[in-house]
Amino acid sequence: MKISDIKCYPAWVGHRNLCLVKVETDEGVYGWGESGLSSRELAVAGAVKHFREFLIGKDARHIGSLWQEMYRSQYFEGGRVLTAAISAIDIALWDIAGKALGVPVHQLLGGQQRTEIPLFVTSTKAFGEEFLADCKRLADAGYQVIRATTGEHGSPVKPTTFDVRKSIALASGCLTELRQELGHDKVLGIDYHHRLTVAEAASFCQKMPVGTLDFIEEPIRDQTPSAYAALRSMTDVPFAIGEEFASKWDFAPYLESGLNQFARIDVCNVGGLTEAMKVAAMAETHYIDVMPHDPLGPVCTAATIQMCAAIPNLSWCEVAPYDTDKSDHDRFFINRPIETKGVYRVSQAPGLGVDVNEDLLAEQSFKFWEAPRLYKPDGSYTNW
Numbered sequence: 001m002k003i004s005d006i007k008c009y010p011a012w013v014g015h016r017n018l019c020l021v022k023v024e025t026d027e028g029v030y031g032w033g034e035s036g037l038s039s040r041e042l043a044v045a046g047a048v049k050h051f052r053e054f055l056i057g058k059d060a061r062h063i064g065s066l067w068q069e070m071y072r073s074q075y076f077e078g079g080r081v082l083t084a085a086i087s088a089i090d091i092a093l094w095d096i097a098g099k100a101l102g103v104p105v106h107q108l109l110g111g112q113q114r115t116e117i118p119l120f121v122t123s124t125k126a127f128g129e130e131f132l133a134d135c136k137r138l139a140d141a142g143y144q145v146i147r148a149t150t151g152e153h154g155s156p157v158k159p160t161t162f163d164v165r166k167s168i169a170l171a172s173g174c175l176t177e178l179r180q181e182l183g184h185d186k187v188l189g190i191d192y193h194h195r196l197t198v199a200e201a202a203s204f205c206q207k208m209p210v211g212t213l214d215f216i217e218e219p220i221r222d223q224t225p226s227a228y229a230a231l232r233s234m235t236d237v238p239f240a241i242g243e244e245f246a247s248k249w250d251f252a253p254y255l256e257s258g259l260n261q262f263a264r265i266d267v268c269n270v271g272g273l274t275e276a277m278k279v280a281a282m283a284e285t286h287y288i289d290v291m292p293h294d295p296l297g298p299v300c301t302a303a304t305i306q307m308c309a310a311i312p313n314l315s316w317c318e319v320a321p322y323d324t325d326k327s328d329h330d331r332f333f334i335n336r337p338i339e340t341k342g343v344y345r346v347s348q349a350p351g352l353g354v355d356v357n358e359d360l361l362a363e364q365s366f367k368f369w370e371a372p373r374l375y376k377p378d379g380s381y382t383n384w
């Protein structure tokens with residue numbers, strides 16, 4: 001079964017750009033994948049073009065070997081852009097493999113270990129009464145795992161001031177109150193979106209009673225494991241790290257030094273299902289659960305579900321939090337995964353179990369979009 005074409009669709013779908021990739025074969029079986037390098041999709045599309053050049057004519061079933069060739073064929077190995085492209089192609093190849101054999105992808109990954117994927121939900125409300133009410137609503141609705149954000153999302157068009165000290169004061173106060181209200185049978189975490197320094201992250205954690213937070217996601221930026229080691233010496237809150245990591249090599253120093261308590265694998269950035277399964281196994285050797293990152297579209301979610309079904313060490317998968325109106329997804333995607341009562345059902349359909357309305361997708365154009373820009377009160381730049 002030979003690869004006959006690879007098409008990349010960086011396109012605005014409903015509420016954001018998605019970067020979807022279709023791999024076709026000479027036997028008519030095709031697969032879909034998705035790439036996760038949000039806001040730089042055209043760079044990924046360029047990388048897909050390069051890979052297409054040498055992938056056409058290759059056996060679509062040799063997934064592991066094609067992964068090695070994509071990752072290592074350029075002198076400048078790996079990196080986030082190239083690996084985001086590899087991820088989408090790899091996921092599409094798994095979709096093809098499942099469809100060709102008539103089995104769901106999880107069966108090829110070792111078989112399902114669970115029938116439902118437990119999820120965490122995110123309250124995106126700004127800290128204060130609204131946030132507390134929203135979390136109470138989520139808890140009452142039965143959600144077991146609730147994650148807060150920084151409470152300040154900024155605007156893609158208007159520069160936003162992010163005052164770290166105000167954020168720390170508000171967040172620590174609100175989360176302390178929320179924990180008292182929720183009791184201890186709910187899991188509570190926060191994604192600080194790598195906005196803090198080591199000192200600020202320590203200060204934030206120290207403002208809350210021990211046991212308030214079950215995890216803190218990316219309090220600081222993630223290119224320096226020793227910075228996390230420094231932070232670890234100042235707080236005991238478990239760290240959830242890795243949504244931006246683009247290989248098992250990025251995860252390795254964190255896992256090997258015990259710095260990462262939840263592995264935030266993103267199948268669309270880490271190198272597809274091939275690489276995600278390896279990272280999950282590396283995490284397993286350290287008794288660490290995978291908490292997948294899943295902020296994109298239905299193809300990403302479908303692939304993530306297949307991984308979640310097949311690994312032993314899963315905590316909770318993310319429900320894409322930022323865009324609640326998914327009505328357009330019903331037009332673009334067939335059999336897209338739908339969250340019900342805090343879980344995703346594991347699809348038993350061949351492949352990933354999701355299909356794409358390609359004709360409709362082909363009509364969509366790409367819209368340039370920039371992530372919000374945040375500035376400190378003194379006017380200097382800080383991460384979104």
Ligand SMILES: O=C(O)[C@@H](O)[C@H](O)[C@H](O)CO
Nearest residue numbers: 191193243293294295322
């Ligand atoms: O954990 C998350 O879902 C966030 O870090 C998002 O990936 C980020 O805001 C980009 O959408």
Ligand SMILES: [Mg+2]
Nearest residue numbers: 191193217243
């Ligand atoms: Mg995050």
